[in-house]
Amino acid sequence: MKINFKFDNSYTQLTSMMMAKVMPAKVKLPKLVLLNYDLAEKLGLNFSSLDEKQVAELFTGNTLPEGANPIAQAYAGHQFGHLTILGDGRAIVLGEHITPTNQRYDIQFKGSGRTPYSRGGDGKAALGPMLREYIISEAMYHLNIRTTRSLAVTTTGENVMRETVLPGAILTRVAESHIRVGTFEYVAIKRDIQTLKKLLQYSIDRHYPEIKDLDKQAPEFLKLVMERQIDLITDWMRVGFIHGVMNTDNMSISGESIDFGPCAFMDYYNPKTVFSSIDHHGRYAFGNQPSIAQWNLARLADALLPLLDEDQNKAIEVGEEIIHSFKEKYEIKFHKMMKKKLGLITDEVDDVILIQELLDTMEKNKLDYTNTFRDLMNDKVNNETLKIFKDKWKIRIDKQNRSHEEVLTLMRNNNPVVIPRNHKVEESLKEAHKGNLVSFNNLLNALKDPYTERNNLALYQQPAPETDKKYKTFCGT
Ligand code: AMP
Ligand code: MG
Helix, strand or coil, X not given: CCCCCCECCHHHHCCHHHEEECCCCCCCCCEEEEECHHHHHHCCCCCCCCCHHHHHHHCCCCCCCCCCCCEEECCEEEECCEEEECCCCCEEEEEEEECCCCCEEEEEEEXXXXXXXXXXXXXXXXXXXXHHHHHHHHHHHHXXXXXXXXXXXXXXXXXXXXXXXXXXXXXXXXXXXXXXXXXXXXHHHCCCHHHHHHHHHHHHHHHCXXXXXXXXXXXXXXXXXXHHHHHHHHHHHHHCEECCCCCHHHCECCCCECCCCCCEECCECCCCCCCECCCCCCCCCHHHHHHHHHHHHHHHHHHHHHHHCCCHHHHHHHHHHHHHCHHHHHHHHXXXXXXXXXXXXXXXXXXXXXXXHHHHHHHHCCCEHHXXXXXXXXXXXXXXXXXXXXXXXXXXXXXXXXXXXXXXXXXXXXXXXXXXXXXXXXXXXXHHHCCCCHHHHHHHHHHCCCCCCCCCCHHHHCCCCHHHHHCCXXXXX
């Protein structure tokens, strides 16, 4: 029996200034913590011929799979608005695995040692944040939201020094690619038009082949990346996900959610919600995510300027026109999404007002975002304040003359009944840190079917107790 890795490392064909060849650092005592069998199967991979030690060797990089050609990718990024040259400082792309159905995925180690882009960092990762990325990315996947996924977590047997000494770990991440807005910014800063053209061509071939044969590709590319980001942010807004660090280096060209550092799910509804300890001004607050996505896309437009049109004045015009269309496009999609959450199938002019009334009511009364929709679905609205809304909503529902089943199905497909609540995630990570993965795996299992109401979920449906109101998240470093 073979593992079936089939590498084809097309990224390494790009200009050499875009990457550095680096081997993952050998680790002292590789140990497997988690292996995602479901994902392995989807990738056409099979590890049953290996014993656990060999699997651990593989997912720490002590042994490399055949065909891997490890690189650290160069990129830049606007971090909290400031442009910096970055690059994979603690990550290494082993290569692109081609699945039996011909899909191409980056296989990346996170936490596998220093690279030329590590700057002052140690290139390492701690177990807690890697488990956190594992569980949140898997939760996102099962919520039907585009995301990178997690194939394995291993520990290295080495300590990493943070505020305290922590166990070192490596996450194996799977992504459609790791090309970021920041990758384009990096090439743009270098003012290397040939490489910029190559990167654009490469990104189109890999993610947007439908425009491969067009004459003016750059504007179409920008529009398509924007469409995917709008869809993604709309999905985040649907489930109350706060990314937490939407720097341009954390925005993927493929439209996947990526880099689950200080992210968290909102409990009671407030667009100003911020959990990240470093986001002092709420730049990446829940309600700011659409406008930040637009801002980031404007940085992509800046980077693409030389290719948007030969005449640079025209190029600016073209870029601005596309970026300015974001707001309207997003609002249409947001509105459609909210209508689905409320089971509204037909169109009524007052739907915008009805939706806003619900949002205002939730905010004013600090109602749990997830559970409010759940209560509406289950016809279990106890809250007096929500009753006023509910009566109006019921009238609106009756007006559309659709079967109860049809309405409920639509709502059920769009409103999760279980999300990775911060206090449950923390609780499971605390246990995992002591070597006990029971609560982690229980939570993970609950999150695998987030749209189905069933027994034994109550534990995961309660919002955090009052004492948790000051919940803080940290960048996964
Ligand atoms: P992040 O906030 O995880 O998106 O990381 C931002 C940048 O910092 C990326 O270029 C990372 O590769 C780099 N970085 C984060 N942690 C470390 C670390 N421990 N060692 C080296 N580089 C790091
Ligand atoms: Mg990052």
